[in-house]
Amino acid sequence: MGDTLARFSMRHYRWVFAAVLALVVALGALIPRIAIDTDPENMLASDQADRVYDARIDERFDLYDTIVVGLVSERDEAGIYRPESLADLHALTRAVQEMEGVVADEVMSLATVDDVEQISPGTISFDWLMDVPPATPEAAAELREAVERLPMFSGSLVSEDGRAAGIFVPIEDKNESHRIAGEIEAAVDELGIEDAVHITGQPVAQDTFGVQMFQQMAISAPLAGLLIFVVMVYFFRSVPLVVAPMLLAMATVIATMGLLIGLGYTVHIMSSMIPIFLMPIAVVDSVHVMSDFSDRCRPGSDPRQVMTEVIRELYKPIVFTSLTTSVGFASLMLSPIPPVQVFGAFVAFGVLLAMVLTLTFLPAYVAALPIRTIEAMRARVHRHEREGTGGDCRLCRFVASAGRLATRRGRVLLVLFLGLLGVAVYGITQIQINDNPTRWFKADHEIRVADRVLNEHFAGTYEAYLVVEQREGGDLESLLAERAEPILVEAREAGVNLREDWQSLLEASRGKDAQATLDALMFAIDDRLFEVSGQEARWWERLLDAAEAVRSEALTFQDPEILRYLADLQAYLEEGDHVGKANSLADLVRTVNRELVSGQPEDFRIPDSTAGVAQTILSYQSSHRPGDLWHFVADDYRSANVWLQLPSGDNQDMQRVLDAVEAYVADHPLPEGLAFEWAGSTYINLVWQGEMVEGMLLALLSAFAVVLVMMVVLFRSLWLGLLAMLPLTLTVALIYGVMGLVGKDYDMPVAVLSALSLGLSVDFAIHFLQRLREAVAECGNWREGLALVFQEPARAITRNAIVIALGFTPLLVAPLMPYVTVGLFLASIMAVSAVVTLLMLPAVVSTWPHRFFAEPTHALSDAPVDTPKEV
Template identity: 50%
Template sequence: MFPRLQIDTDPENMLSSDAPARVFHNDIKTKFVMHDMVVVGVVSNDSIYQAQHLQTLNQLSQFILQFEDVISNDYLALDVVDNITQEFDAQGNNTGIKFSYLMKNAPTTTEGAAALEAAVKRLPMLENTLVSGDDKAAAIYIPLTSKDKSYGVAEQIREFADTLDTSLEIHITGLPIAEDQFGYEMFVQMGVAAPLAGLAIFLLLWYFFRNLPLIVAPMIVAMATVIIIMGSLIGMGFTVHIMSSMIAIFLMPIAVVDSVHILSEFADRYKKGEDVNSVLTQVMKHLYKPMLFTSLTSAVGFFSLLLTPIPPVKIFGAFIGSGILLAFALTVIFIPVYISRMSPAAIENLHNAVTRLEQKGILSKVLVALGAHAQQKAKLIIPAFLLVLGLSIVGISKIVINDNPVNWFKQDHQIRVADKVLNEHFAGTYDAWLVFESAVNNQQQIQESLHINLQDMQKQGLDVSQIQAHLRGKGIDQELLVLLDDLSFSVDSEYSESVDTMLQLVERELNERKVFMQPEMLDWLSNLQAALIDSGMVGKVNSITDIVKTVNRELRSGNEADFAIPESANGVAQTLLQYQSSHRPQDLWHFVDTDYQSALLWLQMTSGDNQHMNAVVTWVEDYIASNPAPIAVEADWAGKSYLNVVWQDLMVSGMLDSLLSSFVIVFLMMVLLFRSLKYGFLAMLPLTFTITMIYGLIGWMGKAYDMPIAVLSALTLGLSIDFAIHFLQRLRELRTELGSMSQALTQMCQEPSRAISRNAIVIAIGFTPLLLSPLVPYITVGFFLASIMVVSALVTLVLLPALLILTDKS
């Protein structure tokens, strides 16, 4: 199934296809013909308005325009946009308005470059969008037929840029390229990290057991688990998302956990000359129940992710949970069979190697000392843990929810560098769309009036069935106006007055609906734009008002005094009609629909962080509440930056629900396993402390709660309880056997603690290859999962003995 692999890194797919925010976003993209844009920035140490720099920019732009995947109609660069000026006749009289290409050919003189600079500064749609406010950079916006073409396009641009003889820096950024390049590097990471994790585990098992034939067995289990689960995921038609790309690296160390327990206990129990199958039977009888429950609880932790509303997280949880259960089944069937078929010499070597390791190893000495300390200093250990718990809770209160796909790369990555450089120069390479829709609608009342007139005409024998059908199906629109106009020419004079009345009704309704042709509404939009920029949260806002003001200025005096909204709707209509004669009339429909009932504001921001987007949304809500629109409108949001906020909020609430529900389920399972509320409660302590400490550490470190951090709750729940189950199950057996809690705890410092420690080390080391990744989510997961293993093992081996020695004096 692996050849059918499909990579998906689109954060939009974090939302289900029918999620309201996603549906609205896609409807807006269609309605206003908006595209995902890759941004190419050309940066100079001095002014970009120099002939040689502009020629390089033109050369680069013409190269990009040749790509099949570029939507040329909506491509934005200095060489394809219009300059809007007044037109004069030979006598110097103003004869109208002129649209000419701004930079069809790059200027070759200083004067030509200066003229271009003057023209750009008179065009608000271009200033600080295509040329930076400091005049040191120019940008090209590349709309693509599909955002998954971003990486291929960017690579071709980089190759071409290397051939240019120029001092300019050329950078490529934008959320589409960040996401697509992440997909490419994620694929590479999958091929590197998983084998490295396997190698690290193999070397660690060799250090522990010094028996090559034996350690092959858990590696077979791990590889079989990974291949079967990933093959099933791909074969069932699921794409490999950033979440599911981590399945292999997660399952590799988790799949060997039970094998390490079996190998450790077998090596500890086996004595020379004993029957291997009898020893294996004792080992499996002893370990079967704790291994089953640790596998079930770990699986529950991951299956709880099915409660989240995020599809990739559901898939991740389902397949990791299934992988854990598969690994358990393979382990309990394959490992005993494998050991039973080993030669007596190989088994003897295993026993001798483990015995030597335990007698002289640092691990054994540390565990004995740790166990003794836990018993002797119990009254100090418990307050110390409570203090750490309190500090962790304070740390949790400091956690902030934030994510940004560009930040998935290291700071020295070319994507991060480009993002930083271009956002220092321009109004912003991150965008969001604020959409206003008219809330004015008298359609029902007018429809009733029209139906009455049409029914009267029908009774008189007139065929008005087409108009009636249109009115029922599509309501009042421009097409209905055309049908009524046609009817006025075909009816007798006795009906002409009635048809004229209907025409006037429909025409008035359609004109009233043209909210975004009304001067007072455009003035309100213009004020909102200015206030947004003054807030400092938005670098620039582009809308229909910029087009109207610019054309109005050139239609009148050409002076800044006329850079304003006309006083009448007819004046606005005249400016828009003039704009339709430009080389890019389609640009108007990016900001308003053809009925002028909806308008879009394109916000440019220098930050793509969720927190920043949330702040902008809140600011706009407050502004509209304090400054209501003169005509009733409804506001909503779209754009990639806003969608990231939506799925992050869903993930946070979904993760909390899954954590709470699985926590309760695991507690009930512990009570069932131990047949005791006390031991069920004790089993939950390492889990509770680990989750609290890890998230407290995240808060104190100032690490934002992002996508990788969000799934750690399920991972912590699934893995932390493993050690407590094995510890308490074996302790209860020793307590019954020895008749003393103190002696049982002392005995626990031997093989049981070593097995737990080995597992913690194996899993922690198994995740360390992720630290070498160029991708921040992988590094984050690697660091915190290793931390989870260390913390949960320490809590199990220190806190539980301290509590037990105080509560059971025997």
């Protein structure tokens, strides 16, 4: 099959070129339609329960994604409370409010919030805290005293040490956060602010990563390709010959990305890395082909005949390595994360496309090369062989040494590998699952610096919401119907039929929510009482009492005991350092109550009655920012939001907060009828990370099983199939074990790379064992077979490992950590899997040859294997 395909491609090379060109042009033309999506929330399906609930909470409490801007002054003891610094803060706040895409009325800073102050007992005033910036140090000191009396602002809008002030910038669309952050930076420069200004927040990190990942893709992929090209030229001594694998890789990447975009998929953080993954995969098989071709193409040989022989021998290994790699990536479709599914599917497609091009385009390319180009390549390669110089000769000596070591010290090597496996297993148990979009940047990136500095000063720039809801009793209209029904039945039995009038009033009173409906209904009943007779009025009065009772019962979060529970929960979380700060309706009520009663600290408490709570809420609604109330409580008072500020966005830290709340509720049960749920971007990141890990584990185990079956089928032997899986098993174990030992978190890039490690780690084993089977069949002896394998095949494996490992070193200097991780893992996978293949497989075969090859008893002696003479 392989030689037939090669001959056809070489005879009709112009048609092959035309077909490849048409494919690239047709699919490449779709790339300008690209749509970019950098929102980690889309890691979850649109109908996933936590995501749907989070969206509903944003709507219910009027919550927005927020950019955090911090001004930090370290010049003197006054810190940020200097007239000049406060003037800069005021000016920058006003500039931010005028920016397109900013929710101006919701911007939070000292320049946009109220001071709450008692005029006389029972009377308070709400004045702008900093309508104009203080002109003197004394006025700035007075402002500091006012801020420190407002617990909702201290630690949030101003750091407790007084050295930093923040501006919380709600935005209409998180996808505009990078642009808005850039405009804020421009405003800082224009205003000439001397204090350090830092900009952070999860929307900025996510959107900035989206912008920079495409910049990095445009830099890293070509650099990697260039270095791969240079290394291959060094090995093969022919630029025209090496151009073929590079053209093949480019065609694969362009066609795959064009198909993805053309089918309407957005390019997410995951799919943006498809070119980086496909480049080495597309080149791997090409290097095997070109390596064998350059080794076999001796003076006087027919290049076409040589290529036919190469494709015939490599056909099965190429097909099976491509299928196993494709299975590894296709297994990602088992993940519940949509962008990961898309990534896996299209990389799998790209792998299969690269296989087809390797088997057709490379022979066609060789057929099209002028004979003088082939002759020049032959002369350069074999001159170095005759002279014993050059990288290839050193490579021959290295491979020969590896062959002797593997067969003469097989048992020692196996003990060493078992020891390494034990260490790796221990390292795997130390792996910690953790991710944080801010950590996708290197430590010296401006976003990481801003994140570190502001979270040192403030209570936290990461947000999570603990939503407590009244779950029992049904919705208000159902509860009202339940209470009204007995009254309507009794009235009808007494000869007064009110049902039709009642339904008419209810429909006419229906408002935007149940609370508004109840208010309008009570007004309508009160009006009706002036129109009806005394007998009928009695029943309407009972209906009015029922509506008032339902309304009163519905105001769950005006209950003092429930608000005290929230306050105690907040204190527990803050005092235990589980969160930087927690704010809720309880803080607002306590602050207003203090000023209504005495203005003294002892009255910073929840009123003793529902009426007292209602009075504080009513008083707050006369402030300049009454809408802030609805960030903490729904307008029907049946659900409340506890806003948590976290100084870290790591999944581990968010999980600790969840565990702390669970422990507190276990010891202090929620008031009857209440339940809680979580929302907020930090929590959503935890959810999709958890789903990704579970999905990746299922995908990895499933793919491992499928690949094992494929190996048994390929080699028609259970033992050879198991042997082929050894390098994969040890490579994956070693890489993840080292990751656990050095403390590298298991994050999104690492999880996805599990598929790559599975696919590439088995490739070398397939080439090694397939060529060994053919060599044993040819010479009739496993020893001679091993000697033959440690010539061309082993050199091809080593060249491949070197080409890919070196080719992706440019990724190590990328400013984005996922690219660094990919580069490091690619290099590690190729290097480790090559070493394990060339040492472990011959060690196992030489130790138990009868398990794999039927030979006479005399062939099982311990005599050393003859390996190729050194060049």
